[in-house]
Amino acid sequence: MTAQMNVPSLLSRAGAVSALTLAAVGGTLIAPGAAPAAQATVPTYADKALNIAASKKGSPYRWGATGPGRFDCSGLTQYAFRKAGKKLPRTAQQQYNKTRHIPAAHRQKGDLVFFHSGGHVYHVGIYAGNNKIWHSPKTGSWVKLERIWTWKVLYGRVR
CATH class of the missing domain: 3.90.1720.10 (endopeptidase domain like (from Nostoc punctiforme))
Structure with missing residues (x-):
């Protein structure tokens, strides 16, 4: 897999379980059409x-x-x-x-x-x-x- 591969392609190749593991370890997984979650800010x-x-x-x-x-x-x-x-x-x-x-x-x-x-x-x-x-x-x-x-x-x- 390359770093330039898009999420839908990655999902179809890796399967649901692998995609969830990928999201947990390496980044954010957003379903098509879903808005990204708000970033939590740490109080100063x-x-x-x-x-x-x-x-x-x-x-x-x-x-x-x-x-x-x-x-x-x-x-x-x-x-x-x-x-x-x-x-x-x-x-x-x-x-x-x-x-x-x-x-x-x-x-x-x-x-x-x-x-x-x-x-x-x-x-x-x-x-x-x-x-x-x-x-x-x-x-x-x-x-x-x-x-x-x-x-x-x-x-x-x-x-």
Whole structure:
């Protein structure tokens, strides 16, 4: 048999049992007219971090807290990425300095969103898509999904 032989020809020559063995060992076998199966994707650490942050929904804000029950903004992002297998520094500014900076047009779910004023980063959340972030905003609040409320944001991708 040659590598250029098509599947129907291969089936007729090899027989059903051999074709099934071939499919199991060497590749994919698709019946005529059938659509190929969707490829399963492995979640990235950014996907995992996003899901971990979302799982903390309702956890109360506490300045300086890094979890697992209370968080400030950078404590939530640090906790989520640590649980996903990536190490981040403690503060929002330090996290911004550590990430690969990306334009808004290339942001993806799981990227960090940094809020800034006068060259200083003062808040961070995890991008959830649709212009929303998971974050722990302020005293008296809790971890929540919220719309990004300003255009004064920067984006960073954890390496």
